[in-house]
Amino acid sequence: MEGRRREPDTSAWGIVFALEESLMFARNTRWPVIGVAIAALLVGACAPAPSGTQSATTQPQPSASSGPKVLKMARNAEPFSPFVPWQIDDNPALFISVNVYDTLLRTTKDGVSVEPGLASKWESTADGLTWTFTLRDGIKFSDGSPLKGSDVTASLDMARGGAKSAWKDNYKAIKEITAPDDKTVKIVLSQPYAPLLSVLAMFSGGILPADMARATDAKDYDNTLAWKTKGTGAYYSEGWKKGDPIVLKANPNYWKGKPSIDEVRIEYIPDDNTRVLKLQGGESDLVDFVPFSQIAALNGQSGVKAQTFTIQQSAFIILNVTKPPLNDVKVRQALNYATDKDAIIKSVYFGQAKFMNSPIPQGTYWDKNLPGYPYDLEKAKTLMSQSAGAAGFKMDMQVRSGNTNFANTAVILKEAWAKLGVTVDIQTLDTAVVRTNYRAGDFMSTPTAWTNDMNDPTEIVNYAMRGGASPFSYWTRYNNPDLNDKITKADLEQDVKKRETQYSEIQKIYLDAAPLVFIAYLGATAGWRNNVDGFFIDGLSYYRFEDVKINK
């Protein structure tokens, strides 16, 4: 993923995975089957058949009726940001944060609107400048102390102005936050800002006790202390050290009632195959990032399930529009038409992705009626013949090492675009290098993916479509002053209907200008044992353990 919030980089695993790939077995539905077959042969030859009792002795089942209910999860990555909501800048940390720190509002499960969180209701003045939020009654932190309006103001003040906040930009429109009393929070804006409610539903606005919130901003604050949490969320942590499993305990004071699962233990298992094996072996109840290739295979086995959830994520190719002939819109459109999205969805994402019809992910104001660029080689050839690239050209495609999906996409594109006379030079580079290059404009094309952090399109639109200043329309260097104005206007518009129309227009302009090669909407995958119920990844790829149950 790209954009502000980041997944920890795994490109060095690429060395390992490339080796696996070269063996032809890895990350392929066939290989576990072959492996099991070999194993079974060996077992048959030299050992007595396994009996059920052995599994009971090696793996005590967490779902046993006596004792606390423990959910064992295996994750692909460890958190690395300080565990303070507004300082969090990586997915593994924020996924845990939403289970520990509540926000004033929450994003709905479908990811396209907001619902009450700590605030049960809210209202704004007609000019949209003053917003008043009423806190729920009787909300307590995990240690039993009551939540006060001053805790909310202190936390949000840190999020918008703290020296260490990673998310200040989102709160720029806020002039002042006050707590007239313990139950009320008042936010005054310096100018109307339509995405406000979406921003308040983001994980970065998690609420800590006022003293704790302020302490985290001190220059010499010990970040390990932040893992001894005090939030109003469903779970709390008593501390964590990198390398250990993360242990979350049910908050007895949770305002929705104590969650069904008493303890969540999150283990870090970086290798995709190992994670799936842990699930199959019953050592994990739940695993994330199941390889797309293994979803179908897992569902064919007894005892486990796997699923792809729709999230607001898209995969595409960034084109540097300042590098001729990519400065010709016809060349860019031709590349789009010559890209067989369905083929990529089928062979790279194993059918677990959807055709990308608009420049923004399938969240709020996504225009489902836009056509995208359906595969049409003839049209592509015609466009190319009328363009600055008619004579054919060579272009680099910088692929970050370790990301198999990007690498496979690049190979398919190389072949497809050769039909237009484009010679793609695939360069596999370390992620850090690719980043340095696209910041410097030193590239022609590179595959990447975006995930929405909030349910409002303002984030992606400002990041990927606004030109003239960093990040230069997602580093494409596309700059359309007229579009820039429209983007600013949409941020200020209060009327929902008008805003929708504005965003449709913005999407259409950007789609036609094609600074990207639009490919697919991706999903988030997970697998779990049959006795796990209610696991759900929402549109912003958050999941909440409060919804999960373990059945016997």
Next chain:
Amino acid sequence: MGRAAYIRKRLLLMVFVLFGVTVVIFGMVRILPGDPAFLILGDRATDQKAAELREQLGLNRPVPEQYWMFVSGFARGDMGQSLLYRQPVGDLVLRRVPVSLALAAYAMGLAALITLTFGILAAINKGRWPDQLIRVGFLFALTTPNFWFGILLILLLGLTLRWFPVAGFGETPAQHVWYLFLPALTLALQLSAVLIRNLRGQIILTLRSDYVRTAHAKGLSESLVLLRHVLRNALLSTLTIFGLQFGFLVGGAIVIETVFALPGTGQLLIQSITARDYPVVQAITVISAVLVIVVNLVVDLSYSFLDPRVTYE
């Protein structure tokens, strides 16, 4: 030269080797393209923010000064702050060293057992089927990438037979022994493949020597000859390889730690290289170098216990 003088000399040499290691690793991580500031701050960071961070982290100081800070800090036992985790490097790395060391020691222990058993078995059955079987079998272990071998072991002993856990480290010491068995075995099998070939050859060679014939002539039992006279002499060169392989273990364990999800230094090293987390990479490399040097010293010293004729000069 006596043993004590020899050790002194080797320790002095170690200082020079370590100096070389620090220079090379310090230079190498800085030659790697990619700016840690943007890796820490993310893509949206402004150039000004990145500059501030570089200032704060000391990344814009002259390179010799940065090197001096690294080396002098290390000498004081201060390995600096991790750029990515914003925690002291010492805390991060030292908690993981025992995991990797335990894995290496476990693997070497298993390798010693396997090597002695099969090396002797192959040698005394030279040319017959047990010898052939052992040689072909371990050739397979040698030529198979160890992560793949690891996954095979997981499938067989973990998933199908359920004798061992699939992956992880466990929480109690007893569990650690249990969880580390498969990764240690994976490493040990590959390690023994080299050692067995060597030991088998050495035993066969020694069996032909005059003093063995004499021992037989004296009427000593076969096993006594083998254990007291043959093995002790044959082990010498195997032991050298054994020591050298410790370096391989430190390296090979990086991949195995990933496959078996062990929270060791290898796993941390890979993350840190990708994140351009210079202080962590430097710390792990220097610690590994010290370990390799110390183990090789111990191996060199052990020769004299096996063979009193060995002197150190």
